[in-house]
Amino acid sequence: MFQRPMTLLEFQAKFPTDDACRNHLFSLRFPDGFRCPRCGHDRFYVIRSRHLLQCQSSACRHQTSLTVGTIFEKSRTPLRKWFSAIFLASHDKRGISALTLAREIDVTYKTAWAMLHKIRHAMRTREQSYKLGGIVEVDETYVGGPGENPKPGRGTNKTPTLVALSLSPDGKPGYLRMQAVENVKGETIAAFLNQHVEKEAIIVSDGFPSYAPVAQDRPVLAMKFDPKNNPDHMKWLHRAVSNAKTFLLGTYHGIKGKHLQAYLSEYTYRYNRRHFQGEWFNRLLQASISASPITVAELTG
Template identity: 50%
Template structure:
């Protein structure tokens, strides 16, 4: 993605002071070269003020700047949406629905739904990218264990596959995390197919399920995990997992396992863009504009 404009609080307040200003910005994102009818591609339109729609002068199709975005059919004002995206983008710890409800003076259910829609945009955006080069891969377990319960593989906690790509100097680049049903070979292979480019070198521990990766064309390099003999083995991956647990536990208390994936998506989205300080609002807004909405019913069913 091209370099984005840095968005400070002062700049945000100057630029987005009304719903109309937000709508004009969405218009520029959707039609950067001028209006183009989604139905017939004609370039002339009337703006229907009462309905906030753009009507094509040729075919009379009515287009909305929020169609195909997380804001589609929302009764929440556009300015409130922009503020929510700005607040999410500018607090690296993440924001809770309680915080958003209080700061934007909206109901808790509305704030909760908005945050889940924003996290969906984060996950959908990162789904376009695959890890390449040297990739560290391991499973982890999230959530508090039952009292006296087993830890690690075989636990009642939620299993998650985590992967991080490293650059030539061994520093972390991008991270992926996915809630999985189990740590069987088929599950690991499905994860690799979706999130790791063919031909990548995968470093993992020597757990038997990871052997399936070599059969899929990956250069698999298993290594027995021993802190004394191999202190740097999967070091960055374990750091990312630890950071993800701290991120989720520090802001989102009592997280239900059914929504864990959306919070992992938020953590990965932020981590993968950690070098773009000040630009996260525009990058997140772009993701929100490029993602279909999701309903409260679907999230709670």
């Protein structure tokens, strides 16, 4: 059932304080009521000075936090600012830059950058939890920042990126995957497909020779791309790639290097939820508490 997107005023009214955010986190982490993560006891009390939940079992007394095991773990940033960052990141399909986020929620650029990358980590973790199936279009593209070699296609010095898009039974675009890779050799393509695409899926590709080894283990329909005589060949994938490059250039002014994959994962996460507009905030918040913690050192290392 279609859900109307939450407005900014509705969001602010629902989460005016950190306590309101903690109460919402509690309902998400313990939807059936509290259960001690160590002993399973169902009674607890709150240590308010430290925002901890302590098990009331005399044999346990385990203390836990609502943020442990999430991207919020050990963060000194107030939960209300985290919730605001997730709301802003989820409600604009163009994404939000660290500079804009820093200004909107009154944090430093460094803090905003780390928050957004932790949110992208949650997006990527969620996308890795399932594989594409059915008919899957597969191709490669090349992504880079402004000023890099503008030569199109194979031979450019931009980052090679593998792309897979599943199709629904009526031929409409389904779910997307994009992965930055070192090269587009057959073994690289095979590893990408093994990670992201079900073994029984039918692969649709162009006539690039690197797909030949893949055809030994998977059903592959290869057809040389001819934009003049067959413009509809993999048209949905090509459109998704074009939109991804616009996304990267529009909000982030081009991305390259070690963080490229984080932005590609952000785009695919958004693309795959394009039909769930009213659920964007709750879905991204759920992804954020389901993903494992990641430190700034891990993000920058």
